[in-house]
Amino acid sequence: MSSTPNNSSSAAARVRSTLAFRLTAAYSLVGLLLLLLATAGLYTVLRIELDRSTDLFLADKLHVLRTLLRERPDDLDGLREEIELESAARRYQQFYIRLLDEHGVPVLTTPGMTEQLDLAELVSRTRGHPEHLVSMTGRNGQAFRVTSATAAVSAAPAQIDTIEIAIDVAQEEGLLRRYRFWFWTILLATAILFPLVGYRIARHGIRPIEEIAATARRITSANLRERIRAEGYPSELASLAETFNEMVVRLEGSFEQISRFTADIAHDLRTPINNIRGEAEVALARARTVEEYRDVLESSLEESVRLSDLIGDLLFLARAESPLTDLHRQPVNVGELLSAVREYYEATASDGGVSLIAADSREPITAALDRPMMLRAVSNLVSNAIAHTPRGGSITLAASAADAEIWIHVSDTGAGIPTEALPRVFDRFFRVDASRSRASAGTTSGGxxxxxxxxxxxxxxxxxxxxxxxxxxxxxxxxxTCVTLRMPLL
Ligand SMILES: Nc1ncnc2c1ncn2[C@@H]1O[C@H](COP(=O)(O)OP(=O)(O)O)[C@@H](O)[C@H]1O
Ligand SMILES: [Mg+2]
Known part of the structure; x- marks a missing residue:
């Protein structure tokens, strides 16, 4: 019953954990924050500038009035006329002036000032702050900046002592109000737009990752032909895709090798078993002499030895390639090791009319090696050399050491290997004359x-x-042919 809320909450958690969501959330938060800071900063600057221009305007007015009072101390009517004219001519930035004598009795008041402003409030607000600008709300709710200052002119008409100026800043306030309105509107629109656009961009950016994942899912041992087409990918993901493709190529190669290997093993195991079976069947078809039975048994024994050698080699290779295989290193005198191999193969070599030489090294070389393994490696090389060197030829075993490395060379004067086959001779089951030898191995005579x-x-x-x-x-x-073994001298 409770599965629905559980499912939806886990789905929400899944969405929250996606890269696209996280990127979008980060973009949007940072974007909105930057926008908020930028607009709020601009708003503050605008407000300060507007206040400053109002203040300059007031300071200017004050200066003009003081000059008029000084230059025409007796002409109160002229002064009134001048002030009224300028005040009436203004349409937007309305301003009002009141002049008071030393007892605080108004001497001159611009028309309309008493209707617009509570003058008692103006007096109380500006008292004690000469020439300081104060914000004030008029009777009709309009915003004003007001100030009060001394006339600072002794010979003024009727001893004018104080000048009060009020300026209507409704225009500026309106401008700031509209600014705030647009500020919030744009912020709201961006708060909606940022996540939408950001999510699209993020989805677009991570699409290659999804494609790589989809390709990886399609890849199985039976389907290693899949590749990622990285056209148009950003370079980081293109290199990821390239690495991925290279990995698949390597896997494909390994799988191909394994299946070829398996086919080769099956073939090589089947041949001797077929030989044994065929000979047994033929022998049992009718009564045979003791000699004939002996021949069949000998041939079976030969094939069995061949089978068991093959299985032994396969097991050895499997073990050698296991990452768990450890070497049993011990100090080995390399010259002595080569002599041991030479002694073992001496009879075989002389049967084939081939001389087998182990060259003495100038000074004894000792290295930490796995002796049985090294014996096996050198023996394999010598047996190859004997098999491919005709009568009258020679095989030389030699060792040398330098730069913390030792080399063992097994060289012969035999048939050599065709150039095109050379790169493949280390491959498993690769034989230069494979077709011929397999065919001969397939005959009942024990090839x-x-x-x-x-x-x-x-x-x-x-x-x-x-x-x-x-x-x-x-x-x-x-x-x-010359085979060179190189290994570090530990
Ligand atoms: N000394 C050599 N001279 C000529 N051919 C060689 C020599 N050593 C190896 N080869 C070639 O390399 C092939 C692979 O050798 P190897 O892996 O020892 O397999 P194998 O001896 O069982 O055929 C051989 O079949 C042979 O054709
Ligand atoms: Mg061999």
């Missing part, structure tokens, strides 16, 4: 003689990666 599975160099590379080093290969078809 494993033509060699490995294409995992040898991939294993070498992952061992080097584990050691923080790298493997590189250089080859000239018909002249020979």
């Amino acid at each position: 494993s003689a033509s060699g490995g599975t294409g995992l040898g160099l991939a294993i070498v590379q992952s061992i080097m990666t584990l050691h923080g080093g790298s493997a590189a290969i250089a080859s000239q078809p018909g002249r020979g």
